Amino acid sequence: MATESGPTVEDGVRELLLLMPRIVGRAKRTPPPPELDDVALAPRHLSLLAYLLFDGPMTVNELAGRLEIAPTTASLMIGDLSRQGVLERTEDPDDRRRTIVSIHADKRPAVDAWLARGAKAWEAALSPLSPSERALVIRTLRVFEEYGS
Structure with a gap:
């Protein structure tokens, strides 16, 4: 009731x-756009690609922290997507021991188009809400996700 x-x-x-x-x-x-048809993408790749798309290039450790996974797991995912031409790894000019990961320029428009569909849906859902209501929705979904872990 x-x-x-x-x-x-x-x-x-x-x-x-x-x-x-x-x-x-x-x-x-x-489905991924046709430009990514030859790439074996799984749902776990979405968050990784979204971070790189929205926040720009970052180190393997930064990605691992944001994804809340071990650096070795992040490195395996990055290696897989790098071999498929979706990501590129470059040496950090400030610290040559670190690797900077980014979306390959040729694949960026396709990744953007793929993620844009979900972004537009969330924008439509969240736009009418106040900032505190948006925070509540996000908090609620996080609690749901964490509870199931």
């Missing part, structure tokens, strides 16, 4: 349990 301010917790859980499979299904049905 809904209250004046919104659904009860039970009603909200029901609605989200019905909605989440559709959201996940939509994400899975969003």
